[in-house]
Amino acid sequence: MTGTIEVMRQHRSIRKFTDETIAAEQLQAIMAAAQSASSSSFLQASSVVRVTDRALREAVMPLCGNQAYVAEAAEFWVFCADFYRHLHWVPEAKTGYAEQLLIGAIDTALMGQNAITAAESLGLGGVFIGAVRNQPHELSALLGLPQGVIPLFGLCLGHPAQDPEPKPRLPAPLVFMENRYQSEPDVAAMANYDERVRHYYQTRTGGNKDTSWTGQIAATLAKEARPFMLDFLREQGFCLK
Template identity: 50%
Template structure:
């Protein structure tokens, strides 16, 4: 069973090449409206989007994010932030800095961003998330003048696609959807998925790789990755208690 919304969701691709074409203001407004309509825990609305129109800042953010050129060239680049500073401005007696608030901010902001992506894709636009804004998070914080209790989680490029990448296969239902309790990995399902991914990597038009999904996990998870994050969070007022 399918419908246009499900088809749109199932055909998501990350777009990293864009035509030099601006996005209509009406479309930008529609995307923002869709993002703002996302669910919010206890209606705290603890997320903020910073649209980057200054080209110098765009260039710096592209460099900070690992020299990802599309950050500078996409029609739009937005930085999504968890934000309790807005609440702090309204009442400085609030008890902030709790671990649960970090979770709320991350969850709410991710839901908001996914609404934005779905809205953009429904308009024929392409998007890619950019977690690399956290690579040099101190510099990003300074560049965007982010006060305490604001956390830049990721960026989002939006633009008119100039590529048509293949759809990357996802983990099968047997590995991500359980009934009533957590279940051990289904090794047969994983082996089939690894074979599927190996075939995908071999056949895709760009950035060909070899191997399955599971054999790449150690190189991704075990490498040193943003070990400065805990101290940064404390400095910004997050998870201090």
């Protein structure tokens, strides 16, 4: 096993950080790694807003579920799908297609994954913040995001002040399939995984959380999440056709 694979396998979300800043050369290395991610058709349809102003951080935090580490982590970056740049330099470019939303989201997610992997390889830690999509209009106004740009997720980075164990992932046979989709998954494997997840949560929370993976999915998908997103996407010039 390589060191790179080991870093990836030991990934866990860090939500408590020390007060130590991240060295400039480390930040530059993380940015370079993020930009080295694959890009569909070389469109490079992503931008990252690094929020360094403390007052702005404090204003952003309530828009992201009041998660304290958004304000407290050494770094907070907002990853965006971006077609504004394309229209700025090539005004006749045809945009607004649903496929372009997928391209922007995929390109940006790959950048984010490269960034967190690079950070963890340097002994740093981080956590992705999907809650940047809780109030996208307000966040876009604070960050000055023009039409053609949408915030997809945030990333807190810093020196870890905790050492949680990695969350157990689904058994590989339930995820990796050969030749055809397996629509009848292994019931016993799922039952065993549910118990592993239940044990993980009980251990992590001192018995305060008692749920399985399927139980968590039932709770999470019991209602529509962020029903305003389609209107916001269209206002920003995405999914028009």
